[in-house]
Amino acid sequence: MMQVLSFLPYVYTGFGSSHTPMAVARGFAGLAPGSRLYVPSLRARPPQGVDLCTWMPAWLPRPLRGGRFHQAAQARVVERLLADLRRAGPGAVVWLWPNAGLDTVRRLKDAGAFLVREMINTHSATYRQIILGEALRSGLSGPMPITDAFVAEETAELALVDRVVSPAEGVDRSLLAAGVADERIYRSHFGWDPARFPTVSRHRDPVAPFTALFVGEITVRKGAHLALRAWREAGIEGEFHLLGAVSPELAPLLACEIARGGVRHTPFTADPAPFYRQAGCLFFPTLEEGAPLVCYEAAACGLPVITGPMGTARFISHGHNGIVVDPHDQAALVAALKALADGRRAPDGLHARLSAAAASSAQQHRWEDAARHRLALLQADRDKIRAKPLFSRV
Numbered sequence: 001m002m003q004v005l006s007f008l009p010y011v012y013t014g015f016g017s018s019h020t021p022m023a024v025a026r027g028f029a030g031l032a033p034g035s036r037l038y039v040p041s042l043r044a045r046p047p048q049g050v051d052l053c054t055w056m057p058a059w060l061p062r063p064l065r066g067g068r069f070h071q072a073a074q075a076r077v078v079e080r081l082l083a084d085l086r087r088a089g090p091g092a093v094v095w096l097w098p099n100a101g102l103d104t105v106r107r108l109k110d111a112g113a114f115l116v117r118e119m120i121n122t123h124s125a126t127y128r129q130i131i132l133g134e135a136l137r138s139g140l141s142g143p144m145p146i147t148d149a150f151v152a153e154e155t156a157e158l159a160l161v162d163r164v165v166s167p168a169e170g171v172d173r174s175l176l177a178a179g180v181a182d183e184r185i186y187r188s189h190f191g192w193d194p195a196r197f198p199t200v201s202r203h204r205d206p207v208a209p210f211t212a213l214f215v216g217e218i219t220v221r222k223g224a225h226l227a228l229r230a231w232r233e234a235g236i237e238g239e240f241h242l243l244g245a246v247s248p249e250l251a252p253l254l255a256c257e258i259a260r261g262g263v264r265h266t267p268f269t270a271d272p273a274p275f276y277r278q279a280g281c282l283f284f285p286t287l288e289e290g291a292p293l294v295c296y297e298a299a300a301c302g303l304p305v306i307t308g309p310m311g312t313a314r315f316i317s318h319g320h321n322g323i324v325v326d327p328h329d330q331a332a333l334v335a336a337l338k339a340l341a342d343g344r345r346a347p348d349g350l351h352a353r354l355s356a357a358a359a360s361s362a363q364q365h366r367w368e369d370a371a372r373h374r375l376a377l378l379q380a381d382r383d384k385i386r387a388k389p390l391f392s393r394v
Contacts, residue, residue: 027371
């Protein structure tokens with residue numbers, strides 16, 4: 001039996017990109033006793049059951065969490081991870097989340113760790129290509145955080161690690177395009193937490209106005225501009241509700257659509273469950289993703305999902321639990337919206353069938369399932385990490 005030592009290099013906030021590593025680590029804790037998560041700083045109370053190594057606790061004032069304080073915390077946590085790694089011996093498993101830093105990855109590799117690195121988005125080269133291409137196509141552009149140096153560092157980091165975890169088909173393709181060998185890719189998935197949605201009803205009034213829901217950052221990357229235009233063209237009696245922070249480049253378009261009616265915006269909330277309860281579908285024609293958590297959550301709440309190939313999360317299947325279309329095919333987006341809005345009135349219609357399938361398939365994609373699947377993939381590599389059966393409960 002061997003524990004998994006996970007490293008989350010940024011602040012745990014309880015949501016967003018920090019929620020995923022914590023959820024996977026919680027699954028590891030239940031399946032691989034002795035596993036631990038190393039995280040420099042906490043801004044929210046972590047879930048029970050996770051063995052944490054941290055330097056800045058949740059009660060520390062926020063001004064003391066950034067800049068040099070965070071760097072100092074990260075350095076101390078890395079030293080603790082290295083010390084524990086040396087005690088564990090060669091072949092110990094270290095599970096890395098993005099932005100660990102090339103120097104840290106090299107030090108862990110030199111210490112004899114078997115390194116597994118998670119992807120939460122496509123490879124940065126693909127990410128940049130998609131965003132720049134859409135800026136040219138749409139005329140909408142925002143800040144581009146991906147530099148040549150960033151791409152080079154991620155590529156070098158992926159070359160050092162032993163395995164790379166991909167949560168979706170789009171990430172698979174980006175890794176292969178970046179030169180990551182197919183046999184080094186762990187194809188897995190993300191998940192959802194039943195405790196966050198314990199009382200979501202799947203019974204909706206078929207004669208009430210139809211509500212399409214968008215959950216996430218309202219950005220060009222997530223296709224919010226394409227969703228707004230398709231909703232307007234569809235002319236459905238109902239409401240398009242966007243839930244999340246809006247980017248500056250899309251603020252004017254969103255304000256215009258709200259003024260025209262039929263579109264509503266709610267700023268970010270950590271509890272989307274009430275909004276899922278009221279919706280008829282998740283409308284999420286995203287252009288770049290890893291595996292969007294909102295698709296798992298919406299499906300778990302019985303919502304059919306309309307998305308693009310980047311939003312399928314190795315989970316949404318066209319005609320089974322959702323509708324998958326090219327986000328740039330406005331006619332297809334409009335047709336998908338109309339099909340669900342019209343089909344919800346029949347008890348055995350398209351909406352009912354996709355809704356039932358979404359809720360059912362989500363039961364195999366909880367966070368515990370995601371952690372178990374990762375450990376099973378790791379178990380298959382037992383000879384390479386010099387171990388007999390690693391996890392007695394996989």
